[in-house]
Amino acid sequence: MLTGAIAGPVFTSPPVGSIVAAIQAVARAGAAGVLLIVKNYTGDRLNFGLALERARREGVDVEMVVIADDCAFTSPRKAGRRGICGTVLIHKIAGALAEEGKSLPEILRTVTLAASRMGTLGVSLSPCSVPGSGPTFQLAADELELGLGIHGEAGVRRDKMMSSDEVVKIMIDHMTDPASQSRVDVNSGDSVILVVNNLGGLSCLELQIVADSAVRLLEERGVMIERAVLGSFMTALEMSGVSLTIMKSSQEILKLYDHETAAPAWPRVPCIRVTGQTRCHPCPPESPLPEDPEPDAERVQVYVRVLGHVCRALLSLEEELNDLDRAAGDGDCGSTHARAAHAIEDWLSGGHLPSHPSRLLTALSQVLLEKMGGTSGALYSLFLTAAARPLQDDSSPPAWAAAMDAGIGAMKRYGGAEPGDRTMLDSLCAAGHALQPLRGPNCDVMRILSSAVQSAAAAAEDTRHMTAGAGRASYIGSSSLSRPDPGAVAAAAILKAVWEGLGGK
Missing domain, CATH: 3.40.50.10440 (Dihydroxyacetone kinase; domain 1)
Known part of the structure; x- marks a missing residue:
């Protein structure tokens, strides 16, 4: 940069x-x-x-x-608007232009235009203190200050404490006020880049809450958020505050913003378009998936039937899994799996399931990643993402056995657990071993699946005799763990539901 x-x-x-x-x-x-x-x-x-x-x-x-991007003062000051966090966007754009080999006049012209199309406003719950000195201004515990600079200056308005949504509304109203000569001219239909900047003393949780409020409010006003980023870009020592920067974007500006940089503090996140509730950016598969121009309706019906069995099984086990989880966790294993079941049901009701098995698992992994939450959501999503790869070009029984192995391998690699550690891997690995005959010729698929289901159930039951080697249960004394692991029980139940959905008795 x-x-x-x-x-x-x-x-x-x-x-x-x-x-x-x-x-x-x-x-x-x-x-x-x-x-x-x-x-x-x-x-x-x-x-x-x-x-x-x-x-x-x-x-x-x-x-x-x-750079003069401060929107605090509604009437002009002789010194002009202050330069604050929007300056970081100018750094990014200018650096990208330089990397492209643009001339100095070209860079100056582009960044001058970009700087004229952005605005920033800060708010804080506290002042800051220059080392060796006291606070730069006084603020009561129930007050907040709007329109601060980055050098500890007091703002232009003081209010009582209020919710994040209310604060952000005041900020954006102030920034876009048509009567203000320091406004950023953003209207419905405009595309923008949004920066949510920590002024130094906010926690990550607080910053994310403000970011969520800002995204929702701008979307409600018809503003298209092409890029959104949050972090500590321009701070004021330990000030417990946040600033919002809005820059009107164009295809050229977005290209420059997206240009790779080695600057260590620039967030290494995928470039995302936020508008339309697209808050997550799923990682693309390593190679393109086969096209699905004419979905196989019969195959989709099988998927719907199997997933329906899985959802009903998880919902029926909610209280049992929660009860098992209370011994070693926070008692929400059943609720987490029930949340996954409801998310899958909502997905099924949308009626847009892909018929290609690799596409199905990839789509299902994203549903669980976004909606299930917790460690289980990440593990299941990881399993399905890895399992989808062997099915990209082949959906034969050997490919499904390879998919099971790939999913288990990914969970081991990234989750850190192994069979015998009293986790869902105990059930999955037992089932994976039982599925190996699928790799042979002329195999009886349903018989092999039945054997895998029985192996998973037995492995889940055996976890009651194991010492936890991974997960939250590993922090609990083994003498307190006399019942099966809830994750292993859930995994075994899912496998059984899949078998039943395929016609098993």
Whole structure:
């Protein structure tokens, strides 16, 4: 993103000499030109401006862009709008343009336009304290401050504590107020990039709650959130606050935003479009799945019947699994599996099941990942994602045996458990071993499946005699674990329901 950054004292512009030294270092490294990205504060403008003039006198091609994205003041100030977290987006865009080999005038023109199409506003539950000094302003425990800068300045408005939804509504109303001369001009139908920035002292949970409020409110107003990112990008020491940055986007801006960067603090997450409730970005399969142009209706009916049996089995076991889980966990194993069952039922009611088995498992893995939650949701999703791969080009009985092995292998690799550790793997591994005859010629599929179901049930029952080696139960004394593992019981029940759905008695 940036080739260099110059640090000054806390909340103070760096000295001119340091800025000139940085410009010279970049120029000596072979740069065709140098762009100074400066936040709009008087000291920064003066020091960077003086450094620019000195560097130009020495023959360096230098330009400066001043970022002023603060939406706090509704009427203009002589000093202009402050530069705050939106500056980070300009860093990203300018860096991508430089990587593409654009000229300095081209970069300056693009980032100047981008900077004019964004706005930022901060809110905090507390002030911050410069090291060695007291708080920069006073704020009661039940108050919050709107419109702060990043140097500990007080804001433009003070309110009593309120919910995240209420705070975010006030922030976005303020940022987009048509009567404000500092507004960001965002309307229904516009596409934007959203940055939810931790001012230093918020927990990840609090930041995510604010992000959820912002996404929902913008979506309700018809704004299309093309990219959303949250983290600590521009902080104010330990200030317990958050800022929202909204930048109007275009295809060019999105391409530059998505450009890969080695900057260590830039989030390494997939680029996501949030609008339309698409909050998760499933990892694509390693190779393209076969097309499903004409779904096999008969095969889909089998899937619906099998999954229906699975859902009914899990719902009937909810209380039993919760009871088993209370001995070693938080007593929600049954509720988690029931949540999965309801999610699958909702999915089935949508009537859009793929008939290709690999596509089915991939889609089912995403349903469980998004809706089931907890460790179980991640493990089942991991199992199904891995199991889908051997079925991409083949759905014969040997391919299903390979799919079972692939799913079990992924759970072992990433979950850290092995057979004998008193987990769902005990049931699955027993069933996987019993399914190996599917790899042979002329096998009796239903007989082999029946054997696998019996092996899984027996393995689940045997977990009552095991010492937990993985999962939450491993922290509990083995003398307290005298009943079967709930995860193993659930896995065995699922396998039995699959067999019954296929016609087993």
